[in-house]
Amino acid sequence: NAGVMQNPRHLVRRRGQEARLRCSPMKGHSHVYWYRQLPEEGLKFMVYLQKENIIDESGMPKERFSAEFPKEGPSILRIQQVVRGDSAAYFCASSPGTSPLRSGANVLTFGAGSRLTVL
Amino acid sequence: AQSVTQLDSQVPVFEEAPVELRCNYSSSVSVYLFWYVQYPNQGLQLLLKYLSGSTLVKGINGFEAEFNKSQTSFHLRKPSVHISDTAEYFCAVSAFTGGFKTIFGAGTRLFVKA
Numbered sequence: 001n002a003g004v005m006q007n008p009r010h011l012v013r014r015r016g017q018e019a020r021l022r023c024s025p026m027k028g029h030s031h032v033y034w035y036r037q038l039p040e041e042g043l044k045f046m047v048y049l050q051k052e053n054i055i056d057e058s059g060m061p062k063e064r065f066s067a068e069f070p071k072e073g074p075s076i077l078r079i080q081q082v083v084r085g086d087s088a089a090y091f092c093a094s095s096p097g098t099s100p101l102r103s104g105a106n107v108l109t110f111g112a113g114s115r116l117t118v119l
Numbered sequence: 120a121q122s123v124t125q126l127d128s129q130v131p132v133f134e135e136a137p138v139e140l141r142c143n144y145s146s147s148v149s150v151y152l153f154w155y156v157q158y159p160n161q162g163l164q165l166l167l168k169y170l171s172g173s174t175l176v177k178g179i180n181g182f183e184a185e186f187n188k189s190q191t192s193f194h195l196r197k198p199s200v201h202i203s204d205t206a207e208y209f210c211a212v213s214a215f216t217g218g219f220k221t222i223f224g225a226g227t228r229l230f231v232k233a
Contacts, residue, residue, distance in 0.1 A: 004162070031218075031219075033221065035223070041225060041226075042125075042209060042223050042224055042225035042226045043163075043209065043223040043226075044223075045220065045221070045222060045223075048218060048219075048220055050218075055218040056218060056220050091162055091163070093162075093163075093221075095219065106151055106213045106215070106219035106221065107153070107165060107168060108153075108155075108163075108165070108221055109165075110155075110162035110163040110164070111162050112160075112161055112162045113160075113161075113162050
């Protein structure tokens with residue numbers, strides 16, 4: 001039973017290019033979260049998705065960033081026209097669901113991260 | 120809205136000594152609390168969680184934490200650390216507001232010295 005799979009593990013882009021980061025949640029998990037970790041900083045919440053639905057995107061920059069979790073396939077975090085400040089580790093996590101009555105519904109399982117370097 | 124404050128950015132400690140990593144939170148609703156550990160170049164792993172019930176929670180690798188509602192704290196402790204405990208530790212809070220959103224503290228780097 002594979003855990004949360006993220007790819008690519010490392011991505012190098014030049015300023016102005018697009019970056020696409022993919023995340024396949026753990027089997028049986030229906031919710032995906034994206035976090036950004038800058039050097040020497042903690043994890044900053046970006047977005048929280050369910051299949052075909054964005055639940056909370058309050059941490060997403062208003063421009064250039066978007067996320068989706070289609071009915072089929074992985075969740076994708078897309079960064080358009082990247083800038084040097086986008087260089088960071090991007091972590092995806094998944095959870096089984098959102099019912100507060102379900103034990104462990106909000107326990108996150110993390111992927112190994114995707115490290116984006118913008119030249 | 121929730122927030123998490125980890126009071127120490129770095130904690131150096133000698134091997135076999137006890138350690139406490141401090142965490143305070145704020146929230147207007149009931150919360151669930153977690154500690155995660157991150158080893159270099161890896162994702163985060165769950166150490167322990169408080170969902171309900173006993174306020175003293177035991178986790179993996181000999182760690183434990185105590186939920187103190189009156190002080191809004193969830194400090195992590197280990198009576199005797201090992202070199203292998205060197206890592207970044209994150210306190211997190213989650214609340215149900217139509218869906219669960221988990222917020223992390225800035226992290227505490229535990230450095231265990233021989």
